[in-house]
Amino acid sequence: MNLAAFIQRVSSFVFDHRKTLLVVFGILTLIFAASASRLVVDAGFNKMVPLTHPYMQVYREYAKDFGSANRVAIALVQKEGDIFNAEYMKKLKALTDDVFLLNGVDRPSVKSLFTPNTRFIEVIEEGFSGGNVIPATFQGTDADLKTVRGNVLKSTEIGRSVASDFTGALVSAALLEVDPQTSQKLNYFEVANRLEELRAKYASDKHGVHIIGFAKAIGDIRDGARGVIGFFGIAFVITAGLMLWFVKDVKLTAIALVVAMMPVLWLLGTLPILGYGIDPLSILVPFLIFSIGVSHAVQMTKTWEREVASGVDGLSAAKRSFAKLFIPGTLALLTNVLGFAVIMLIPIDIVRELGITASLGVAWMIITNKMLLPILLSYSTLSKGVAADEKYQEGRADRIWSVAAGCVLKKRATIIIAIAVVVGVAGLLQAHNLKVGDYGIGVPELRPDSRYNLDNLKVVEKFAIGVNTLGVVAQTKNVQGACTQYDIMSAIEGFDWAMQNVAGTQSVISLPGMGKMVNAGFNEGSLKWRQLPRDAQVMAQAVTPIDTSTGLLNTDCSAMQILVNTTDQQGETLARLVSKAKEFGKQYGSDKLEFKLATGNMGVTAATNEAVDKARYEMNFAIFGALLVMCMVTFRSLRATICILIPLALVSILCEALMPLLGIGLKVSTLPVIALGVGVGVDYAIYLYDRIEVHLEEGKPLQGAFFEALKERGTAMVFTAVTMTLGVGTWALSALKFQADMGILLAFMFFLNMLGALFLLPALAAFLLKPHGAAKA
Secondary structure, three states, X not given: OOHHHHHHHHHHHHHHOHHHHHHHHHHXXXXXXXXHOOOOEOOOOHHHOOOOOHHHHHHHHOHXXXXXXXXXXXXXXXXXXXXXXXXXXXXXXXXHHHHHOOOOEOHHHOEOOOOOOXXXXXXXXXXXXXXXXXXXXXXXXXXXXXXXXXXXHHEOOEOOOEOOOOOEEEEEEEEOOEOOXXXXXXXXXXXXXXXXXXXXXXXXXXEEEXXXXXXXXXXXXXXXXXXXXXXXXHHHHHHHHHHHHHHOOHHHHHHHHHHHHHHHHHHHHHHHHOOOOEOHHHOOHHHHHHHHHHHHHHHHXXXXXXXXXXXXXXHHHHHHHHHHHHHHHHHHHHHHHHHHHHHHXXXXXHHHHHHHHHHHHHHXXXXXXXXXXXXXXXXXXXXXXXXXXXHHHHHHHHHHHHHHHHHHXXXXXXXXXXXXXXXXXXXXXXXXXXXXXXXXOOOOOEOOOOHHHHHHHHHHHHOOOOOOEEEEEEEEOOOOOHHHOHHHXXXXXXXXXXXXOOOOEEEEEOHHHHHHHHHHHOOOOOHHHOOOOOOHHHHHHHHOOOOHHHOOEOOOOOEEEEEEEEOOOEHHHHHHHHHHHHHHHHHHOOOOEEEEEEEHHHHHHXXXXXXXXXXXXXXXXXXXXXXXXXXXXXXXXXXXXXHHHHHHHHHHHHHHHHHHHOOOOEOOOOOHHHHHHHHHHHHHHHHHHHHHHHXXXXXXXXXXXXXXXXXXXXXXXXXXXXXXXXXXXXXXXXXXXXXXXXXXXXXXXXXXXXXXXXXXXXXXHHHHOOOOOOOOO
């Protein structure tokens, strides 16, 4: 069976069973609408990280020993004076109790001045003395407050649990992944709500409350994501207005918009059936599906309108439109599916869910756009006035397309290609400045002036360490009492010193560092004795006071954690620290000692950055490889495929060049942008080249074939690009920075991909395609 016969059989099935199919589509819509009502917003810490990465395997292996990076920290700050007053201490004690009772908190991990794991040690005439920083007998009297002040000064908590200027204190805790009450995944949004209730309860004109941590960040992202509905409404109004102006018929506009919305509804109904929720970082996907749906609906509607204007009835026009657009439209949508499926190569669950969600939406669109829309159009009519307006509009557009068709002339084509080469080279040079990871401080998904990032800024200002921590585990092998062995401890001390001298390190905490201080304490606090003793028994004496609750050693001392507190969380800083840690481990590691990356929240970030950097090239190779195969199968021409892919590759390069100029890093939220932009942008080239090929096979010269293709597809293509660009461009105003970043980048790619199809594709065709017949290679 040849292609024409296949299209005819599909067409016969669709139009011979119009009423039956409409009933089926109606029933499916009701089922999916009911299912969509069960859709929940789903977020999780583990979804945000590459669990298969070696760093994450180390992180999970030692999570029970050294704690989770999934923590929350609440800073209670005294606005005037210091914390050593009865009112503040009463409020800090109540806040500690509330955090301890918070559902989802790993209670043994709770730490504040009032918890028993916050201790001090001092040297006295008899040796060592110590205890809880706030004793159990604390009543808030002046004498008690004086005692607490002294204990804080004797402890190592300044800059950690207590602000460096004594104006605040931290209450921190690790969160569980599973809710102990329900045995289900912890509801981070509920935790975020409870944290906000604590803020409202304890904030006053005398005290400020500042909260940081994954749960709070994801809650704030959720709150910002609610604004997506508003942007969706704005985009819908813009699209409806432009489409009404474009097709000049209210009924056709309504049909096109309803059909564009159908795959969104079907997608939202499919997710609960498959056991998926929707993540705040994936909440933009339905809008993207709507935009793609509008793009394909415009092509079908405009083609039908043109056929009716030529004098045929609605049913015949629908059949002709179906025959013309079935192959290029289905191919374009399949390439969209492939483009989004490629995102699933990235080993981060949230990105994979985004790929699954987008692929499902486009897959449903193949049915709604290629079956439902032609059926609805077949029952429609076009008034004589609209038909006349259509012919007039075509006449005006023809004058523009006759000029654009001149791009295939060798002289103009040479100029266009030369400009593309210069722009491409400049883009490649600029793209080298693209950084992997975050710019600035705080959570990059939120605006710098968001409450969370302002809270983060305050915590960084008040507390010297503990906000950004990269952990490295020194794992011993077959060594009894490893923390009493001088050679082991000396190697770890060397690592401590090496990391202190890397740019981006704020401070380093390690067992040898603490042990040296204890050793000096045993010798009247003399600085001469602040060193590691070579005798095993003296070494044991130096490290025994250091408890496992510090996170510096496990119960049998076979693993010791070195905590590197960083000045920021930028990708360059982490890459520098990780590189030094690997270099030291390779040089000084032995059969008895291995330095293993990584733990801490910056260990998670470093793993994510490396996974994103690796996936960047794999994803680009996979998506362009998939497009190459699809175009070769469909057009059976390497020359044609090159004409289609080169403009897409150029725009991808320019997108990567734009990102550093706008201060946008390559991270989990921005990595899929290029795949999304290419997957959608290829539609323009496929729709256009499909008609160029048809007219070339009719024997027309390339300029004539391009002119006819522009007459048939050009107006709809430009309209679609402008509509989608304006729609996603509104995201730039979002409270969520990652949505604004995606909106700017997608708008940039959508519009430039259209220009590439209009100008660069025909310029390349002028040199690559044969002047008569189908281009074969």
